[in-house]
Amino acid sequence: MERTRRDLLATGAATFTVAGSVGVAGCLDFAAGDGPQGPEGTPETLTCEDESFVRLDRPFDGAVDGTVVEAGGTRFELSAEGFSETYGQSIRLVLRNTGDEPARALGEYAYSIQRETGEGWLDVRGSTTGEGVEFPQTEESFGPNDAYSWTVDLDEESIATAVPDLDLTVCPPLGPGPYRFVYWGIVDGPPIGSEFELIG
Numbered sequence: 358m359e360r361t362r363r364d365l366l367a368t369g370a371a372t373f374t375v376a377g378s379v380g381v382a383g384c385l386d387f388a389a390g391d392g393p394q395g396p397e398g399t400p401e402t403l404t405c406e407d408e409s410f411v412r413l414d415r416p417f418d419g420a421v422d423g424t425v426v427e428a429g430g431t432r433f434e435l436s437a438e439g440f441s442e443t444y445g446q447s448i449r450l451v452l453r454n455t456g457d458e459p460a461r462a463l464g465e466y467a468y469s470i471q472r473e474t475g476e477g478w479l480d481v482r483g484s485t486t487g488e489g490v491e492f493p494q495t496e497e498s499f500g501p502n503d504a505y506s507w508t509v510d511l512d513e514e515s516i517a518t519a520v521p522d523l524d525l526t527v528c529p530p531l532g533p534g535p536y537r538f539v540y541w542g543i544v545d546g547p548p549i550g551s552e553f554e555l556i557g
Contacts, residue, residue: 392557393557401475413489417539424436433456434452455501465507473537481516490524
């Protein structure tokens with residue numbers, strides 16, 4: 358059965374706007390004029406002053422194959438509403454099995470939010486416990502026309518708190534520049550991603 362955004366929200370499934378207060382907080386911050394406080398453009402790297410911060414590792418090998426991939430005899434497409442958005446606002450992404458065969462996926466949390474740097478694409482999130490973290494992964498069937506849907510609120514708190522039961526933060530703060538959303542949870546398939554530009 359297709360999982361729509363409404364279904365996911367109703368059942369408490371993973372979206373970036375997991376609670377109304379989180380999404381509102383981002384909008385209020387932006388309305389107050391805070392805006393993005395991080396480095397602009399394409400920084401050489403992402404540096405965090407918190408010595409206990411451990412950036413999330415890249416959980417996949419190889420290049421991201423764009424917004425359409427073939428895996429397990431079926432086809433996946435990642436669509437996005439918006440490729441350029443203001444800090445504090447949101448973009449929506451949907452991953453759908455558009456082929457004719459079922460596949461396996463690792464659940465809705467198997468994604469990365471990365472920023473382009475001189476060292477390559479780095480996740481904006483990390484742990485503040487001094488240790489790396491493991492993402493929850495539950496292998497499940499992902500049949501024809503099944504979909505995951507995310508609403509990405511483009512502020513630090515919303516991105517950091519999107520995965521329940523993980524103590525994450527975004528460091529340094531988000532800044533204007535190129536980012537990408539990467540879903541790496543297609544079992545026996547390549548990562549699939551969509552780039553977007555964060556503006557002030």
